[in-house]
């Protein structure tokens with residue numbers, strides 16, 4: 175019996191096809207955030223005198239601590255790595271992890287070991303995937319995940335161990351005691367009832383039928399040699415979701431969705447409304463501008479909350495919030511998103527409508543692969559995505575692809591090009607997927623705000639039409 179089977183005898187891992195990943199050692203995953211450490215993680219590294227081991231670590235604080243906030247429930251971890259001023263991890267030296275090279279792979283924080291693999295537990299088993307906040311996963315480089323079953327099982331077990339180690343003192347003990355005494359209240363799986371929209375509930379099996387119809391469409395296109403058209407795919411998937419909802423609310427059989435062939439009609443007025451564009455820009459801000467403002471304020475990440483009113487700390491807070499507000503208003507209301515070096519003074523309206531050369535097939539396949547992966551991995555709605563309904567989650571994926579294109583077009587315009595380069599797409603995906611990942615940890619009120627703002631059927635259809643036509647593409651045809 176393998177160790178995996180011994181630890182978790184009933185483990186059923188579901189692994190996406192055609193998805194590859196192996197770390198290429200570029201080091202880019204190791205910046206832009208503080209890595210949270212459990213007490214277990216911290217105990218493995220705290221006794222090493224890091225400062226004496228490498229000139230880059232000399233006199234540097236490599237951790238900061240939030241033990242009090244962790245116990246109070248306002249911080250997720252008791253300890254964190256303390257990023258350098260440029261946002262990179264203090265242990266990243268010559269693009270390699272110094273904990274890994276000095277103490278070994280097994281001593282790294284578990285978050286770092288498991289990254290970028292994702293695991294979502296459902297009634298059918300554990301769906302696996304990778305996030306695109308790694309250049310290797312964006313570029314689909316490495317061994318297929320289907321050939322990494324043993325490693326995925328090990329990492330899934332590690333992620334469970336990590337979840338247990340992240341509990342506050344007493345939480346795990348009381349759970350174990352309740353289990354031993356048989357008094358544990360059985361918690362319903364977050365997937366036992368699925369919100370297709372806030373008002374339309376599905377069983378897990380009904381949801382899977384709808385998802386299967388969308389996956390079939392996407393996977394066929396991912397594998398075909400003929401040109402594909404991501405705008406058509408997104409519009410068709412939106413129709414599949416709406417047909418699923420219609421079947422459910424009219425008392426039909428959701429199983430009929432397997433025979434459904436979406437028919438796309440050109441909207442009477444295929445120009446996006448002001449509200450649609452503002453919602454799109456709000457998400458663009460959240461994916462691309464907000465993270466740079468946040469990264470530029472490492473002082474804010476590292477402060478202790480109870481010191482927020484000390485003059486020096488208060489100055490950091492005020493400066494950071496004024497940056498958030500001015501950059502937010504500039505992006506959402508003025509459609510100006512220019513504080514990223516590669517974009518210049520980007521005009522998002524111009525980026526949406528400006529005529530460009532058609533997307534190449536490599537880019538279009540990347541969009542299909544990412545969409546397939548997000549749907550398969552169940553990471554776009556429910557517990558892994560801030561409690562989003564399926565429709566809100568799908569609209570968020572559509573807005574993500576539109577935002578990636580806005581970013582890539584703005585970068586091309588800044589460089590004087592009228593074609594989207596695959597390198598711009600890689601860069602924008604790398605930035606975007608980090609934010610999608612952290613959206614799952616947003617406070618409840620913020621999640622509710624996004625969930626309700628994204629819950630309209632066919633929310634971004636007109637933006638898709640506008641963007642498609644800017645690439646000279648007809649959204650009604652499945653190929654470019």
Ligand code: SF4
Nearest residue numbers: 204263265266271286
């Ligand atoms: S601890 Fe190591 S693996 Fe984790 S972010 Fe830092 S450098 Fe990267």
